[in-house]
Amino acid sequence: MKQYLDLCQRIVDEGVWVENKRTGTKCLTVINADLEYDVANNKFPLITTRKSFYKAAIAELLGYLRGYDSAAQFRDIGCMTWNANANENKAWLENPHRRGEDDMGRVYGVQGRSWQRPDGSHLDQLKKVIDNLSKGIDDRGEIVTFYNPGEFELGCLRPCMHTHTFSLLGDTLYLTSYQRSCDVPLGLNFNQIQCFVLLALVAQITGHKPGKAYHKIANAHIYENQLELMRDVQLKREPFASPELKINPNIKSLEDIESWVTKDDFEVVGYQCHDAIKYPFSV
Ligand SMILES: Nc1nc(=O)c2c([nH]1)NC[C@@H]1CN(c3ccc(C(=O)N[C@@H](CCC(=O)O)C(=O)O)cc3)CN21
Numbered sequence: 001m002k003q004y005l006d007l008c009q010r011i012v013d014e015g016v017w018v019e020n021k022r023t024g025t026k027c028l029t030v031i032n033a034d035l036e037y038d039v040a041n042n043k044f045p046l047i048t049t050r051k052s053f054y055k056a057a058i059a060e061l062l063g064y065l066r067g068y069d070s071a072a073q074f075r076d077i078g079c080m081t082w083n084a085n086a087n088e089n090k091a092w093l094e095n096p097h098r099r100g101e102d103d104m105g106r107v108y109g110v111q112g113r114s115w116q117r118p119d120g121s122h123l124d125q126l127k128k129v130i131d132n133l134s135k136g137i138d139d140r141g142e143i144v145t146f147y148n149p150g151e152f153e154l155g156c157l158r159p160c161m162h163t164h165t166f167s168l169l170g171d172t173l174y175l176t177s178y179q180r181s182c183d184v185p186l187g188l189n190f191n192q193i194q195c196f197v198l199l200a201l202v203a204q205i206t207g208h209k210p211g212k213a214y215h216k217i218a219n220a221h222i223y224e225n226q227l228e229l230m231r232d233v234q235l236k237r238e239p240f241a242s243p244e245l246k247i248n249p250n251i252k253s254l255e256d257i258e259s260w261v262t263k264d265d266f267e268v269v270g271y272q273c274h275d276a277i278k279y280p281f282s283v
């Protein structure tokens with residue numbers, strides 16, 4: 001929690017205003033943030049200075065791991081976060097590749113599970129990584145990347161947390177995740193949870209101990225219309241201790257994640273938090 005608050009404070013103190021053409025809302029911005037999460041000791045990095053809707057963040061991650069491409073699929077598993085980008089952004093609504101209501105296009109999980117090769121066949125990046133890690137193999141390229149510049153125009157948004165590298169040291173699994181652009185009040189609340197859960201879950205299904213998750217952010221920002229709430233409300237609150245995360249131990253494979261796992265297979269124990277804060281969302 002301290003590293004999150006330090007980043008928020010750093011943006012307030014040292015941030016530079018940057019215009020943003022896509023949303024029309026300028027952002028107070030810093031470059032480079034390095035966060036880390038102690039998955040080994042189950043210190044779940046949940047924001048405590050406001051109520052975090054962590055189940056939606058976990059559902060969003062499950063949707064990515066399943067390769068979802070529609071906001072309707074995300075809604076069905078308890079995550080509303082893609083409604084606006086799929087249905088309200090002018091540039092995407094006018095894009096001839098958009099296949100109607102709720103279509104997100106070739107974003108995130110589509111790239112992770114079904115990267116198109118030049119010959120038209122598809123590569124399942126996630127399955128390759130899980131298969132290798134399950135056999136104790138780390139080929140120094142256990143990478144799942146959603147970042148496919150050749151297909152940006154086929155999706156509603158370029159992926160933000162776009163690349164996940166898994167590493168094995170003995171029987172301990174590590175994760176390094178890269179994020180190009182981070183909405184610190186809204187997105188980071190979700191992204192911290194997702195880094196932690198991704199490592200915990202992949203360690204569980206591949207039979208390793210989880211170590212640390214390293215989260216590297218290039219552009220970290222607070223939108224102009226979020227600044228007052230962050231500076232004058234959230235940053236004035238005292239944080240509580242981190243809660244723990246319990247994952248259903250019956251989750252044993254990628255097939256389980258694809259077929260029956262839901263957000264309710266994840267339970268947070270000991271979550272004490274301040275009141276919710278509703279931050280504005282820029283589409
Ligand atoms: N401007 C912007 N910021 C983002 O963080 C973001 C995007 N766009 N577009 C793609 C995804 C969607 N994300 C989102 C979208 C909405 C919430 C949100 O409204 N969160 C609320 C409550 C969520 C709930 O009730 O389930 C929150 O208070 O955290 C969070 C992340 C993260 N990403």
Ligand SMILES: O=c1ccn([C@H]2C[C@H](O)[C@@H](COP(=O)(O)O)O2)c(=O)[nH]1
Nearest residue numbers: 022158160161181182183187188191
């Ligand atoms: O997981 C996510 C997804 C998105 N965001 C934020 C970061 C930016 O504020 C917007 C994306 O805008 P771009 O113009 O494409 O950079 O969404 C996030 O923080 N986390």
